Amino acid sequence: MKPPRLFRHPIAVLLLGGYGLLxxxxxxxxxxxxxxxxxxxxxxxxxxxxxxxxxxxxxxxxxxxxxxxxxxxxxxxxxxxxxxxxxxxxxxxxxxxxxxxxxxxxxxxxxxxxxxxxxxxxxxxxxxxxxxxxxxxxxxxxxxxxxxxxxxxxxxxxxxxxxxxxxxxxxxxxxxxxxxxxxxxxxxxxxxxxxxxxxxxxxxxxxxxxxxxxxxxxxxxxxRHTWFGGHSMKQLKKAADVDVQIEALPAGGHRFRVFVTNKGAGHAIPTDARHRSFDTYLLLRDAQGKTILDPTDPQQQDRAHLAKFRKFYRGSGKKDTQIPPLARVATLGEGKGYLDVPEATSGTGEAWLVYRLTPRDVLNKASLKAGDEDDIGRLWRARVVVRVEFRFGP
Ligand code: HEC
Ligand code: HEC
Ligand code: HEC
Ligand code: HEC
Ligand code: HEC
Incomplete structure (x- = not known):
């Protein structure tokens, strides 16, 4: 346990004394x-x-x-x-x-x-x-x-x-x-x-x-005595931003890299409990609007999954991939953070940042339909916290 340092600093006391105003x-x-x-x-x-x-x-x-x-x-x-x-x-x-x-x-x-x-x-x-x-x-x-x-x-x-x-x-x-x-x-x-x-x-x-x-x-x-955290969509939306980098591949198709920024949490995200995670996914449609990569299709989900951010269970042998405050990253080692899609010549797409309260929360059509209402009592589903739309190709 760290010594309680906050109030040993005269400056901290001054600043904290005024935090309501400052x-x-x-x-x-x-x-x-x-x-x-x-x-x-x-x-x-x-x-x-x-x-x-x-x-x-x-x-x-x-x-x-x-x-x-x-x-x-x-x-x-x-x-x-x-x-x-x-x-x-x-x-x-x-x-x-x-x-x-x-x-x-x-x-x-x-x-x-x-x-x-x-x-x-x-x-x-x-x-x-x-x-x-x-x-x-x-x-x-x-x-x-x-x-x-x-x-x-x-x-x-x-x-x-x-x-x-x-x-x-x-x-x-x-x-x-x-x-x-x-x-x-x-x-x-x-x-x-x-x-x-x-x-x-x-x-x-x-x-x-x-x-x-x-x-x-x-x-x-x-x-307020609310302590909103990972159960609250509103609080989750304050935590992260997503942006996409698109590069044409020399042999045809495109490389899609999805970045996540910890824009608003005072600590690393996902926060605290080891069973929480943030994941990035990619959805792609061709120029005719037909879906060519669908993160909710069980056959395509692994391919559509770009990166996982999580503090893994002790003994899993996996490295911590939580995102520190203000950092912008595509991956911290769990997943490549990008996907090369030769068949994606032109069309539209979406990058998703998905939050899971537990590893068993599945991403499927039903979990998406739940929408992004701020229902803190609803458990056991993977939720899309940020969805960014983009266009690629000529
Ligand atoms: C996890 C710790 C925690 C719990 C549980 C908690 N409080 Fe508080 N409470 C605080 C803190 C911290 C403050 C100081 C907030 C501030 O700076 O104004 C506070 C402030 C208050 C205040 C002063 C007014 C205000 O809003 O600051 C009242 C009254 C109060 N709490 C009543 C309660 C009651 C009644 C309960 C149970 C229903 C409760 N608290 C549960 C931590 C807690
Ligand atoms: C019978 C009514 C009543 C009950 C029951 C009650 N309180 Fe209070 N409490 C008050 C009143 C009145 C104030 C002063 C409000 C004011 O002046 O604005 C107060 C003030 C407080 C404050 C603010 C103190 C400060 O200096 O910031 C806290 C904290 C608090 N109560 C906690 C509790 C807790 C915890 C319980 C239950 C264990 C509790 N109260 C039960 C009536 C009550
Ligand atoms: C006595 C231990 C204890 C203290 C003190 C405490 N917490 Fe917690 N906190 C917990 C536990 C346990 C949970 C999770 C409860 C659960 O989900 O079953 C939790 C949950 C939370 C959550 C997440 C809510 C969610 O959506 O899952 C937030 C945010 C939080 N606490 C903030 C705070 C803050 C800020 C303070 C200091 C004012 C504080 N806590 C003090 C034990 C504590
Ligand atoms: C600048 C704002 C900010 C500060 C400061 C901050 N938090 Fe958070 N916190 C957030 C946001 C945004 C989230 C939602 C992201 C998440 O759950 O990963 C969050 C989530 C949490 C959770 C939820 C974890 C869960 O599993 O549901 C806990 C617990 C928590 N914070 C505790 C704390 C404690 C303790 C402190 C102080 C040491 C603190 N926070 C300081 C913004 C902040
Ligand atoms: C040192 C204090 C501490 C002890 C001991 C502790 N917990 Fe917790 N627990 C917490 C805190 C703090 C949180 C909130 C973390 C968060 O929200 O990410 C929490 C959250 C949880 C959650 C998440 C609830 C949710 O809704 O997702 C579960 C489950 C849990 N604890 C189970 C346990 C079990 C089982 C034990 C005993 C083996 C245990 N805890 C012992 C502090 C503790």
């Missing part, structure tokens, strides 16, 4: 249907436990959600809220019977383990990564604002709450995502001259929003 962030990303409930009246509101000791006023996220309705709805839909019910997690953890899996998917409060290796909760495991996992501070809850000490949940201010090296690294550095960000162009540690303004994990995954924290409360600057 950095264009917060695009208002919002899950589709955040329910609004009427303000709570006395009797409906949960009663806090008396102050004192290490017992917080409320224990479950649903209790927090009775007052913090919007944040609760966002969290509930997010993959932090789903970390124990996610079907893929249930399958790979033998229906949650592997004890070693629980510590990051349903941890006790992270401050208690000193922002180091999380510890598994022994109870309330369905709560997954709960409000208290991130907010409990003894008998209090921590927040970024301060000055709300009279509120029933007993909030206290704690700068650690916005220190991403503490908040996010404990779980998201097992595949190096945290370090990729620290080494990359968006961190406070990037060399001068900077290629990009500082953007932390929170800037890109918890977009800024102005709203009351509780029904009927004062409007404040806060952040």
């Amino acid at each position: 950095i264009a962030c917060g695009d208002g990303d919002k899950p589709a249907d955040v329910p609004t409930t009427p303000p709570l009246t006395g009797a409906e509101a949960p009663q806090p436990t008396p102050a004192g000791g290490d017992t917080p006023a409320y224990r479950t996220s649903a209790e927090c959600g009775r007052c913090h309705t919007e944040i609760y709805a966002e969290w509930k839909q997010s993959y932090h809220g789903r970390a124990m019910s996610d079907p893929l997690f249930r399958e790979l953890s033998a229906e949650v019977n592997k004890e070693e899996c629980i510590r990051c998917h349903a941890p006790v409060n992270l401050r208690d383990s000193g922002w180091d290796t999380p510890v598994a909760r022994s109870e309330l495991r369905d709560e997954a990564i709960s409000c208290l996992s991130c907010h409990q501070n003894g008998g209090n809850v921590s927040g970024p604002h301060g000055g709300m000490e009279d509120a029933p949940c007993r909030p206290v201010q704690d700068p650690d709450q916005i220190d991403v090296v503490k908040m996010c690294f404990v779980c998201h550095n097992q595949h190096d995502t945290g370090n990729e960000w620290l080494r990359g162009p968006y961190s406070h540690e990037a060399g001068e001259p900077r290629e990009r303004d500082i953007r932390t994990c929170l800037d890109c995954h918890m977009p800024e929003v102005e709203r009351p924290l509780v029904q009927g409360g004062k409007v404040r600057k806060g952040r």
Whole structure:
């Protein structure tokens, strides 16, 4: 675990202190249907436990959600809220019977383990990564604002709450995502001259929003608890761009090379989990419009597949081919990144960048029909994230 460096730098503190103003962030990303409930009246509101000791006023996220309705709805839909019910997690953890899996998917409060290796909760495991996992501070809850000490949940201010090296690294550095960000162009540690303004994990995954924290409360600057990632088409589209280089071959036909640029992720893509991948594919039509290479045809799919970008499973013997921030590449060793097609003299084509949550997500006509709606609950399909059309030949 790296030492929490973010707040040791006076400059970082200054910059972070001002990031709300300095950095264009917060695009208002919002899950589709955040329910609004009427303000709570006395009797409906949960009663806090008396102050004192290490017992917080409320224990479950649903209790927090009775007052913090919007944040609760966002969290509930997010993959932090789903970390124990996610079907893929249930399958790979033998229906949650592997004890070693629980510590990051349903941890006790992270401050208690000193922002180091999380510890598994022994109870309330369905709560997954709960409000208290991130907010409990003894008998209090921590927040970024301060000055709300009279509120029933007993909030206290704690700068650690916005220190991403503490908040996010404990779980998201097992595949190096945290370090990729620290080494990359968006961190406070990037060399001068900077290629990009500082953007932390929170800037890109918890977009800024102005709203009351509780029904009927004062409007404040806060952040959405959405954490959109690989399940969100909108977030994936921010990550990558595609461009195509076309060369006529001396013996006839053309060479098609497809480049991918990591234009918007603060770390390498695909991010984090080893089962994710980005793949490039080529579709070609002749001058009459007849398809001559079709990535959804099982017989042609291997030929139409140009490159794979992925952090492969340990022990696979394969080299890591994730794309670093801002890099533009056609291949990093898995696939040639181009295809020579002698029969392609003139016509049109498309380059596809396809995202897979798992290696078994198949690319076929049904998965394409699913379209590019931002449906974060839909699993098990390969999705086209970027599609670039082009023309070739005379
Ligand atoms: C060190 C913390 C940690 C431990 C321990 C851990 N995980 Fe995870 N897990 C994560 C993080 C962080 C993610 C999110 C990564 C991502 O989104 O790419 C994740 C995501 C997953 C996913 C992806 C879910 C999806 O929808 O695609 C699966 C499946 C998973 N973990 C299974 C397991 C299993 C099985 C174990 C036990 C063998 C385990 N995890 C132990 C931190 C952990
Ligand atoms: C009975 C209503 C109620 C419940 C239940 C409740 N809170 Fe609060 N919470 C408030 C109020 C009121 C504020 C202050 C809002 C304001 O002044 O804008 C607040 C503020 C906060 C803050 C902001 C603190 C800061 O300084 O930035 C956090 C964080 C917080 N609550 C977390 C939680 C968590 C976690 C739970 C569940 C364990 C919870 N709350 C349960 C009413 C509640
Ligand atoms: C206690 C461990 C833990 C902490 C702390 C944590 N995460 Fe996660 N995160 C996870 C796990 C586990 C998953 C995957 C859950 C699943 O899919 O089953 C995940 C998923 C995600 C995703 C992907 C959602 C998707 O679409 O698959 C993003 C983005 C994310 N986290 C960002 C963050 C950020 C930013 C922070 C810091 C504020 C953070 N996380 C803190 C464990 C953690
Ligand atoms: C993965 C960690 C994580 C989880 C889980 C989490 N929060 Fe937060 N929360 C944060 C961070 C980080 C901030 C600080 C954001 C900022 O800079 O404003 C925050 C801020 C807040 C605030 C202050 C207002 C704001 O928007 O910044 C409230 C209130 C709050 N959270 C309530 C909750 C509640 C209620 C839940 C559960 C439904 C919850 N949080 C779950 C990490 C988390
Ligand atoms: C400049 C914006 C930006 C910053 C900064 C950033 N991310 Fe991301 N992140 C993205 C984009 C875009 C994606 C979607 C691409 C993908 O999933 O590969 C993403 C995806 C993810 C995922 C999804 C993985 C999955 O399997 O679904 C996780 C987890 C994640 N980021 C964690 C973090 C953490 C932790 C930090 C801080 C150390 C961070 N991100 C900083 C933009 C950013």
